Amino acid sequence: MHNTAAVVRRRLLGLLFFAIVIGFVAVTLMQYNKVFTPVVKVDLITDSAGNALPKNADVKVRGMLVGEVRSFEASGDQVHLHLAIKPEDAKLIPANATARLLPKTLFGERYVSLQIPESPKGTLSNGDTIYQDKSGNAVELSQMFDNLLPILQAVPPQDLASTLGAINQALTGRGEKIGHALDQLNTVVGRFDDQLPDIKADLQGLATFSQTYSKAAPDLVDALDNLRTTSGTVVSKQNDIKALMASITGTAASTSDLLQVNHDTIIQVAADLKDPLNVLAQASPAFGCTFKDFADVEKKAKSIVGYGNKYPGIRVSLEIVNPRGRYIPSQDEPRLFDTRIAKCYRTAQPGEKYPIPDGTLNDGSYQPPTRHPDPNAPTLFPPNPQYSLVPQVGYAGSQAEQKTLAGIYGAATGTAPQDVPGWTTLMAAPALRGNEVTVK
Structure with a gap:
């Protein structure tokens, strides 16, 4: 009986020991997991x-x-x-x-x-x-x-x-240099800060510029395509172009030789043309209407001469106007007092009693009064651009000078002076003025 109680006691003590161990481990785990920690x-x-x-x-x-x-x-x-x-x-x-x-x-x-x-x-x-x-x-x-x-x-x-490790080795001992480089980079970036508004404006302008070129891209592509065709044509015609350039070179050389040989003559001709060109400038305001009247007269002349009729011919009616009177010495000698510039007048129509606008040519003779003054006659000074140089009064351009030149041209060509065209003496007068003429 005594032995049985001892065995039971030992077993209970063993169970208690294991319970204590298990409890200790459980409490330890719970403590490790912070179960008892307030949170x-x-x-x-x-x-x-x-x-x-x-x-x-x-x-x-x-x-x-x-x-x-x-x-x-x-x-x-x-x-x-x-x-x-x-x-x-x-x-x-x-x-x-x-x-x-x-x-x-x-x-x-x-x-x-x-x-x-x-x-x-x-x-x-x-x-x-x-x-x-x-x-x-x-x-x-x-x-x-x-x-x-x-x-x-x-x-x-x-x-x-x-x-x-390689990066660490590369950077080791270079801290001062890297810091200096970063300081310089900071300075450069700081300078960019002041230019940011301009850079922003440039970028915006670049965007607008890019949009413009984007819209023009099709036309630009077409232009480049056309240029390709043109380039192909130039390549295919290169022999002709070379020949043309060679001929142009020869022509340029010939022109250069011509100008070098005749440069004095060209200068003299240009100087001699000064006076004839001045005469043409004086008469230039009337060129337009004169040529127009010639064209109109050509149409009217056909009806005057009976063009297309069975019996062609000129039929005119003559009217006697105021006589100029007899010649009076020391009064009616030919003299050029007319200072009027060339101008355009209204063309007279058939059956109209058209007076001479501004009077007849002022050659120094007595001027009879006009019988039918024309209220539409142009004034002495026509509107711009009909202004021109006012001819000088004197021997130059007078009828006496024209008769003298007609005699010189007639003697030189074997033509009667009265048959020499008037425009010949008018054009040649500036070139011969002040020169001595010898007729053989």
């Missing part, structure tokens, strides 16, 4: 990036550890993280805080970084829910790490270590 439980809702968080990941505020991630569960495109925040720190964290999931290092695990807003409201308490920071910078940073992770996983660590 403030908060839920964090994030996107799929929350799946990358390990269990017991750190929760920090401005770099200070304030809690950990106890567990997480996925729900569609979202992940619900269960955070355990220290009570003393939860009192300092506003209820409207947001969270970012950031890596500790380039290859390190992620942690939860709580962001304090500019306008904090309340404090965290059990059962509160916070959300992931959705601001532009946070989203871009998260996307950058998400995109960078596959690249880093694809790069072999030993190759990356070699590359980083």
Whole structure:
């Protein structure tokens, strides 16, 4: 009986020992898992990036550890993280805080970084829910790490270590030079800041310029296509072009020789043409109407001479007008007093008693009065552009000079002076004035 009680006691002591050991281990594990640590439980809702968080990941505020991630569960495109925040720190964290999931290092695990807003409201308490920071910078940073992770996983660590080692070796001892280069770069960029408005205006002008060329591109392409055709034509006709250039070269050489040999003569001819051209300039206001009247007279002359009739001939009616009177010595000698410039007059019509506008030629003789003054006769000074040089009064251009020149031309050509055309003496008078003429 005594032995049985001892055995039972030993067994109970053994069970108690195992219970104590198991309890100690359980309490140790629970203590390790911080079951007995008072915390403030908060839920964090994030996107799929929350799946990358390990269990017991750190929760920090401005770099200070304030809690950990106890567990997480996925729900569609979202992940619900269960955070355990220290009570003393939860009192300092506003209820409207947001969270970012950031890596500790380039290859390190992620942690939860709580962001304090500019306008904090309340404090965290059990059962509160916070959300992931959705601001532009946070989203871009998260996307950058998400995109960078596959690249880093694809790069072999030993190759990356070699590359980083080579970069470190290249930069070692060159800090001062790199700093100086960065200072110079900062100076250059600072100068660009002052020119940014001009650069912006230039870029805007370049955009307008590009749009203009974009609209003109079809026409430019057509022009280049036409140029291609022209170039093809030039290439096919290159032998003819060479021959043309050779002939032009020869012609230019001949012209140069001609001008070199006759340059004095050309200058003299140009000088001699000065006076005839002055005469033509004086008569130029009447050239247009004169040629027009010639054209009109040519049509009327056919009817005057009976063109197309069975018995052609000229039929005229003569009327006796006021006589000029007898010749009076020292009064009626031929003299040129007329200073009127050339002008256009209205053409007389058949049957009209048309007077001589402005009177007859003022040759020094007595002028009978006009019987039928014409109110439409032009004035002494016609409107512009009919003005011209006023002829000089004297021997030059007079009838005496024309008769003298007619005698000279008649003696030289064997023609009677009265048969020498009047325009010949008029054109040649400026060239012969002041020269001595010998007739053989």
